[in-house]
Amino acid sequence: MxxxxxxxxxxxxxxxxxxxxxxxxxxxxxxxxxxxxxxxxxxxxxxxxxxxxxxxxxxxxxxxxxxxQPEGTMTWDTYRDRAVSQQRIDNGRRMAMDNRPLLQSLEARYRVPARIMLAIWGIETSYGTNxxxxxxxxxxxxxxxxxxxxxxxxxxxxxxxxxxxxxxxxxxxxxxxxxxxxxxxxxxxxxxxxxxxxxxxxxxxxxxxxxxxxxxxxxxxxxxSGWREGERWGREVLLPAGFDTSQATRENVRPVRDWARAGVTTTDGSSLAGSDMPGAVMLPGGPTGSQQAFLVFHNFNVIRRYNPSNYYATAVGLISDRVM
Missing domain, CATH: 1.10.8.350 (Bacterial muramidase)
Structure with missing residues (x-):
């Protein structure tokens, strides 16, 4: 660990x-x-x-x-900055290039994206160096x-x-x-x-x-653990002013279009309105912490089977989006 x-x-x-x-x-x-x-x-x-x-x-x-014994709780922002560091991303990109044939074969065999395997490898042991x-x-x-x-x-x-x-x-x-x-x-x-x-x-x-x-x-x-091929883990979103943060829990799963109607938007400007894929709004930092928000899907919870932490699963997702 x-x-x-x-x-x-x-x-x-x-x-x-x-x-x-x-x-x-x-x-x-x-x-x-x-x-x-x-x-x-x-x-x-x-x-x-x-x-x-x-x-x-x-x-x-x-x-x-x-x-x-626990002394306190690390904030999401602190954890994110340590886990999703530029060095870890750069090293992940090098590992992706150095191991491309292997990763392609494993992706075909297990139907799990190579970038997700890389991200977990990176967080767990810094790509085998620790x-x-x-x-x-x-x-x-x-x-x-x-x-x-x-x-x-x-x-x-x-x-x-x-x-x-x-x-x-x-x-x-x-x-x-x-x-x-x-x-x-x-x-x-x-x-x-x-x-x-x-x-x-x-x-x-x-x-x-x-x-x-x-x-x-x-x-x-x-x-x-139930990975669904072809589905993403999640994506960063923006919440509208006045959004009820008590609704931001992994258990509160709704069709994405419903979140769009509630004013949730993507950070890249793409539309959520036409999707009926089930997802949940999640604040890794909690309702009183950092307001960085994510719309997370089934595969987010699969990552949590590896480590049952919202911080961990979100960091894996963010690294995976950057290494390949």
């Missing part, structure tokens, strides 16, 4: 969270014994268990990051042992062991975020099991070192 997925962060003093992990070192060893026993019962090989669980210890930094440096098994084991959301992270840890046992990646290469999100698309292990693909046909689903597999997995994720 990239930092842009978080609207705010509060850093607890490192010493306040490091001590408990060290104090419970013995119990962590017992925890790993239980994990190993469960893994063996589920058919994971002794070799995989030994390689993955040997020489790992509670990671104090992971615990520190997990215990951060995939995370944590040992995923160690991070997940730390979180599963530490107690908060233990069952969730234990399930992710078991999925990570199954991925290793299947030979998709070596233990030393299975690196990602402090919370266990992996590779270029930042998939959690259970998402990897459901949605990662072997797009390059080499027998492995390698979202760490294969651009084909990484981008194909993003495309498959969106396709399986």
């Amino acid at each position: 990239s930092d842009l997925r978080r609207r705010s962060l509060f850093l607890l003093p490192a010493l306040a969270v490091a001590a408990p992990a060290r104090a419970q070192q013995g119990s962590f060893d017992s925890f790993l014994e239980g994990v190993g026993a469960e893994a063996r019962r589920n058919g994971i090989s002794a070799t995989t268990i030994q390689r993955a669980l040997s020489n790992i210890r509670p990671n104090d930094r992971v615990i520190e990051l997990d215990r951060r 995939t995370g440096g944590f040992n995923v098994v160690e991070a997940l084991a730390t979180l599963a042992w530490e107690g908060r959301r233990a069952s969730f992270f234990r399930a992710e840890l078991m999925a990570a062991l199954r991925i290793l046992d299947a030979g998709h990646v070596a233990p030393e290469r299975m690196r990602g975020s402090w919370a266990g999100a992996m590779g270029h698309p930042q998939f959690m292990p259970t998402s990897f099991e459901r949605l990662a693909v072997d797009a390059d046909g080499d027998g492995r689903k390698d979202i760490w070192d294969s651009r084909a597999d990484a981008l194909g997995s993003i495309g498959n994720y969106l396709s399986r």
Whole structure:
């Protein structure tokens, strides 16, 4: 999970969270014994268990990051300016040119626009340049042992062991975020099991070192989430004076022509009057924040399946409109 997925962060003093992990070192060893026993019962090989669980210890930094508390809320304008930066757009355009044949083939296979796959790749890991440096098994084991959301992270840890046992990646290469999100698309292990693909046909689903597999997995994720081919995600609009902002919610879906009758207009001057496509007016900054408004459609909500944030989905849409 990239930092842009978080609207705010509060850093607890490192010493306040490091001590408990060290104090419970013995119990962590017992925890790993239980994990190993469960893994063996589920058919994971002794070799995989030994390689993955040997020489790992509670990671104090992971615990520190997990215990951060919100300090405030990042505004839409601040998030947009960071996420939809000119550098990210320029890099996306270069990636579009460098990977054009691959993107065209993936677009044809998954019926998801290449520009959307690129935009998610760009926000998640800056096109693969920031995939995370944590040992995923160690991070997940730390979180599963530490107690908060233990069952969730234990399930992710078991999925990570199954991925290793299947030979998709070596233990030393299975690196990602402090919370266990992996590779270029930042998939959690259970998402990897459901949605990662072997797009390059080499027998492995390698979202760490294969651009084909990484981008194909993003495309498959969106396709399986209900992407509608040929429909746009949304578009920026202008609201009339006096517009009732309580009507600006994703749930308030109406035919576009109805929004046109209410005085909603496009920023580029094109007409909305003739369309019966269902859409919702959405203010990413909320009714009291920035008044930048968007008319969003079904595919906007599909992007939110990847990350359930209006900020995130809008940023993906805006980048996609600029990179290709």
